[in-house]
Amino acid sequence: MLLVVDANVAFAAIISPEGLTNDLLFSPVLELIAPEFFEEEFKKYLSVLSTKAGVSEEEVQIAFNLILSRVKILPSEEYQQYGNKASEISPDPKDKEYFAVALTFNCPIWSNDKVLKLQQEVKVLSTKEVLSLVQR
Secondary structure, three states, X not given: OXXXXXXXXXXXXXXXXXXXXXXXXXXXXXXXXXXXXXXXXXXXXXXXXXXXXXXXXHHHHHHHHHHHOOEEEEOHHHOHHHHHHHHHHOOOHHHHHHHHHHHHHOOOEEOOOHHHHHOOOOOEEOHHHHHHHHOO
């Protein structure tokens, strides 16, 4: 199953490495993609993640690199054709790139950000919803 993975999912896995999110991130059933912005968000929140996880920034970077081994980062050229539509439908302007990728590949977004469900164009799945689909 192809999913656009939001950075908040990766953040949850880093903060709680023994949790369900981590298991799903490494499930062979899922094919995960993300916009270039995914890595920018990580860099922006590196120190916050380190504090929340109670580990060094180096350990957070190692964990993120492991997650990146499962997530294909797409250059903006691959989804920019949906940039305007994504800007129109994204409830949060910061998430428009995730919507552009989802529109390009006609697939859902995996995010625990409830505000993203306030639109009707792109399906947004929480971690629990992804789990229920994987378990079928």
